[in-house]
Amino acid sequence: MTGHPHDHGHAHAPAAAEDGPPSEYARLGRAVREILVEKGILSAADVRRAIEAMDARGPHLGARMVARAWHDLAYKARLLADGTAAAAELGIEMGPTILKVVENTAAVHNLIVCTLCSCYPRMVLGIPPDWYKSRPYRSRAVHEPRSVLAEFGTVIPDDVEVRVHDSTADLRYLVLPRRPAGTEGWSEAALASLVTRDSMIGVSLARSAHEPVETA
Amino acid sequence: MSDTPLRRHHDMGGLPAGRVERADHVLAAWEKEVDALLVLLSRQGIIRVDELRRGIEALPPDAYDRLGYYERWIHSITAALVEKGVLTQAEVADRVATIAAREEAER
Amino acid sequence: MSAPLALGTAVRVRAAYPPGHIRTPFYVRGKRGRIVQYCGDFGNPETLAYGHDGTPRQPLYRVHFAQSEVWPDYRGVGRDSLEVEIYSHWLEPAGDAP
Incomplete structure (x- = not known):
């Protein structure tokens, strides 16, 4: 990201193309931010650092944890016992939330x-995708999870329990997807390339070993 | 007298709804700023996440459905800051007008 | 309910519908489940939301529900389930296991 307006005090850069026309709420946000900075409650640098921290977080972090768990069974045991501590082992801080990792198995999705x-x-x-925040997903995932999964192209066999976690309080959930077949001997980095964001939400499975993936 | 229990608009688990459209978008700069505001205000103990949620839940149902995610957030953050006396409605309105004039001048 | 509930304890979510900020979903109120995890004690969102300090902190549990218990019309497989975090003041003894 370049050219955040707050990088320049009050000399505002033009909005980035992706911003579209400034909305009433974009102005409201900017107004509140400016007032809080003037009152000394926040600094422009605080805002910039918070955005940088946000931009640095993404599914690659979860994928590292999953790949480590696939690669190292002792880490996997720690991850399932205490996700927050297992994240910290890899230098990932959970802040005020608690990470609960739930494992997909032959019996449970x-x-x-x-x-x-x-x-x-x-x-x-990182930041949730729009569909995760949408009314259809929020309404239907608890009541007709198999239909929602099918809309993502994911069909779970009838002999597997579909277990939906409604994240209502202080825990945050990450799915540990099943390790794809044919990945014996793969490096952690290669394994991580199979771990998609959607597989860690549970709407899909990890990529198969034969799917072409972009190499880093 | 109705015994129908009160169900609030945001509490939507199990209600019928359409297909999940797999939409996403890259956050605009202002959306990231709003996100950062909440992170910082919450870190300082000025606004708690449950206060943010309460403000969002207080939106009228049509506004809840119409507004974008960060639009709901900034609405609630502003309301909480006004309620706590951190800023006033007049300050906010004046600043919004100033920003709109500035955008007009830059156009 | 003060002392932490044992894993496996059968509980029923209170069928209460008070006004205000609540983190117990509507769809699970009145439903029977069992405790699968005690998560620790946390500030009560029902007072945190109004500028109070959330005390007394509430034990928080993950509660497992059979989908067939939550939705009489559930179209899925018999073993399908739901797990929801619920604060202890929303739980009451269920007597028999669901």
């Missing part, structure tokens, strides 16, 4: 939703 708002494991996956 997990799916994450927040019906009341849009709670999401931001510290390990």
Whole structure:
């Protein structure tokens, strides 16, 4: 990201193309930010650092944890016992939230939703996608999870329990997807390339070993 | 007298709704700023997440559905800051007008 | 309910519909489930939301529900389930396991 207006005090850069026309709420946000900075409650640098921290977080963090768990069974045991501590082992801080990792197995497929708002494991996956925050997902994931999964192209066999986690309070959930077949001997980095954001929300499975993936 | 329990608009688990459209967008700069505001205000103990949620839940249902995610957030953040006396409605309105004039001048 | 509930304890979510900020979803109120995790004690969102300090802190549990218990019309597989975090003041003993 370049050219955040707050980088320049009050000399505002033009809005980036992706911003579209400035909305009433964009102005409201800017107004509140400017007033808080003038009152000394926040600094422009605080805002910039918070945005940089947000931009640095994304599914690559969760993917590292999953790949480590696939690669190292002792880490996997720690991850399932205490996700927050296991994240910290990899230098990932959970802030005020607690990370609960739920494991997909031959018997259980997990799916994450927040019906009341849009709670999401931001510290390990970044900002949630729009569909996660949408009414259809929030309404239907708890009541007709198999239909929602099918809309993502994910069909879970009838002998597997679909377990939906409604993220209502102080925990944030991450799905540990099943390790794809044919990945024996793969490096952690190669394994991480199979771990998609959607597989850690539970709407899809990890990529198969044969799917072409971009190499880093 | 009705015994129908009160169900609030945001509490939507299990209600019928359409297909999940797999939409996403790159956050605009102002959306990231609003996100950062909440992170910082919450870190300082000025606004708690449950206060943010309460303000969002207080939106009329049509506004809740119409507004974008960060539009709901800034609405609630502003209301909480006004309620706590951190800033006033007049300060905010004046500043919004100033910003609108500035944008007009830059156009 | 003060002392932490044991894993497996059968509980019923209170069928209460008070006004204000609540983190217990509507769809699970009145439903029976069982405790699968005690998560610790946390500030009560029902007072935190109004500028109070959230005390007394409330034990928070993850509660497991059979989908067939939550939705009489559930179209899925018999074992499908839901797990929801619920604060202890929303839980009451259920007597028999669901």
